[in-house]
Amino acid sequence: MADKKGPETWQEINVGCMVFVPGNASEYHTGSWRDQRPVYDNSKCIKCGICYIFCPEGCISQDAEGYFVADLDYCKGCGICAHECWPGAIKMVEEG
């Protein structure tokens, strides 16, 4: 959450907690919530994209070679990708 910039004091809270900057949720890096991260073994990956489909955060994308990567700024470490990956190409590893 290093680059998150929010209100410090109660006086700085916007009226009704309204948000006047559209789409600024992307500035909130929920990756800091994570205690396990997905590590891909591309030798086992068959590029089926099931991790991409199941990721509830929508933070998985395909790289130039067609392999899948998780954006760790937003990945909360839920492990659904690893659970769904039937070739077993994703392992959840403790953040250390």
Add this chain to the structure above:
Amino acid sequence: MAKRIGMEIALAAAEAAALCNPDVVAAYPITPNTHIPEHLSDIVADGRIDAEFICVESEHSALSACCGASAAGARVFTATSSQGLLFMGEVMPIVSAMRLPVVMAIGNRALSAPINIWNDHSDIMSQRDMGWISLFAADGQEVIDMIIQAFKIAEHREVMLPLNINLDGFQLTHVVEPMFLPDQEEVDDFLPVYEPYASLHPDNALSMGTLGAPDVFNEAMKAKDEALINSKKIIVQVWREWEEKFGRSYEPIETYQTEGAEVILVAMGSIGDTAEVAIDELRKRKIPAGLLRLKLWRPFPSEELRKAVKGARVLAVMDRAVSYGGATGPVGAEIRSVLYDDPDRPVILNEIIGLGGRDVTVEDFFRIVEKAAQAKKGELERGYEIYGVRGS
């Protein structure tokens, strides 16, 4: 010029709301408030006001529709009672946290079970801590006045909070009274066209009702609390303006014959009128009793209360709801809490009276004043009693 009308108070409440030209009314019928939205639906259908009347399938939807319409910049009115208010409960704190000036009339009715359609204050007391401004009307004129005042208070830029006007079910909603109904020009002159602070519109994207994680929630709740506390200043300011324009005065706490009073009754809502008759009779008999009528329940007028009870030996506080298993009734608890730090605080009796429409008479107030006159500090067995209960 205002015209003098003789009308059922619920219908007058609808007429008052119509004078404020709401853009959206969403409501679901429940006794005893039903005549308010029913009459408003007639007013809309007759084309007397340019409003959307949304026939929803529940109170939850009614307040949700009001919340959304208010967020889109509409002036919004709704009404409910009892279990209907409870069904709105999920949305109640959201409307206040989003700072949306929804105005609601509550025809106060007991909560089930056993099922009971008659008057007490257990519905609004269950929603006490939802962050809404709460006013209590004592008669039909106050209902009309408070509904018109409500939009001005709620929509004020220094307030921006939802507001409920409490009127006792049947005792007020279904009674025909002579009242003054202001005319359209007077209301237009008093109540400006609503200009929302912010509203949802595709041309100017913004978000309302977003996530507030633990790192901001404390501060968000402090901001909400401060908004409600600060609204008192504007409420009083609007009431002064009302008095100048319409000649009827409003105070957070109205005092009646409290000068030199040894015993002071405290009442909220329509029983204040009955208590007033009792006080007149007691004063004739040279019994020094007075009355406080609470018109503003949230934000609670603590300073005004401290000032109003100065010199009284005993306060007899009426409650119209039970806080089951609690130390006192809700109004009793509030008043004890406010006065606790005052070394000269009066003895405080708490009488829970008139539950589920049980009649409250002038004689009941004679008995309460008599009991209060004998009350001594430290001698009260418990914080409250349910007045007139059989078997005790």
